[in-house]
Amino acid sequence: MNDLAGLGFWLFLGGVCSTVVAAVFWARTREHQMRHDLVLKLLEGGKSLDPETLDKLLTPPTRARGPQPSQAMDPRAGYRNGNFIFFLIGFATLLYAFLRHAGFSYPLLALGAFAIVMAFLGWWVGDKQFRDGTLPTCKYKRDPRDAHLNAGFVFFLIGYGTMLIGVTREGGVSYPIIGLGLLLVLMCFNAWRLGNKEYREGRLAGIPLERERA
Numbered sequence: 001m002n003d004l005a006g007l008g009f010w011l012f013l014g015g016v017c018s019t020v021v022a023a024v025f026w027a028r029t030r031e032h033q034m035r036h037d038l039v040l041k042l043l044e045g046g047k048s049l050d051p052e053t054l055d056k057l058l059t060p061p062t063r064a065r066g067p068q069p070s071q072a073m074d075p076r077a078g079y080r081n082g083n084f085i086f087f088l089i090g091f092a093t094l095l096y097a098f099l100r101h102a103g104f105s106y107p108l109l110a111l112g113a114f115a116i117v118m119a120f121l122g123w124w125v126g127d128k129q130f131r132d133g134t135l136p137t138c139k140y141k142r143d144p145r146d147a148h149l150n151a152g153f154v155f156f157l158i159g160y161g162t163m164l165i166g167v168t169r170e171g172g173v174s175y176p177i178i179g180l181g182l183l184l185v186l187m188c189f190n191a192w193r194l195g196n197k198e199y200r201e202g203r204l205a206g207i208p209l210e211r212e213r214a
Contacts, residue, residue, distance in 0.1 A: 075137040079126025082153065083119040089160065090115030107167040115160065136199065140206030148195025152188040159184025 074080070093112030097105045129135040136143045143149065159181040166177030198204050 075135050076126045076130050078137060078143055078149075079122055082149070083122035083126070086115050086122065087119035090117075090119060093164070105167065107173055108164075111160070111163060111167060136206060139208060141209055142206065144204035144206035145192075145195035145199050148191050148198075152191035152195070155184050155188035155191060159186075159188060 090112045093108055093115060095112075097108035097112055100108070126135065130138065136145065162181030162184060163178050164181075166174045166181060169177070195204070
């Protein structure tokens with residue numbers, strides 16, 4: 001029964017995320033279709049459109065306006081968005097720890113708190129590097145450590161899910177399964193550490209922001 005409740009909870013979260021993605025995709029597609037319909041109506045009405053005006057009508061506003069310094073992306077966006085996912089995972093785990101049918105669970109509470117602490121720690125690190133001027137995205141178009149960061153994130157998700165299974169399994173808490181998940185989380189930290197080390201040693205190349213503006 002507990003396993004079914006946990007599965008239903010995570011299926012619900014997955015359904016919500018899928019719905020949001022589908023809604024954004026539908027809105028983008030609908031906007032593109034409306035632009036084409038507008039052009040067709042203008043042409044059918046006998047109005048002549050020069051190539052420049054036609055290109056502006058068919059091009060999304062973000063591309064038509066072109067890059068503007070005032071709208072530059074925050075260099076901390078990667079840290080903020082990535083750690084927001086950690087926060088959501090931790091919050092969902094805490095919510096499940098309090099509302100689960102089998103009653104309150106301290107191991108789930110610790111697991112959720114761990115993810116939330118990681119989120120706040122990540123936000124703090126991003127802000128500190130930004131203030132110190134050492135944040136890679138202050139100088140490069142993309143963070144040169146992206147491969148290490150993404151690999152570590154995958155390790156974390158698999159490890160966190162494994163620990164969650166070890167805590168919520170019907171037969172009771174399984175410390176070997178939790179240990180296996182913890183090993184994957186440690187591999188996540190190691191991937192991030194290697195990325196930072198190689199970046200400091202100058203072994204990770206990046207595309208300077210000046211090249212993008214040229």
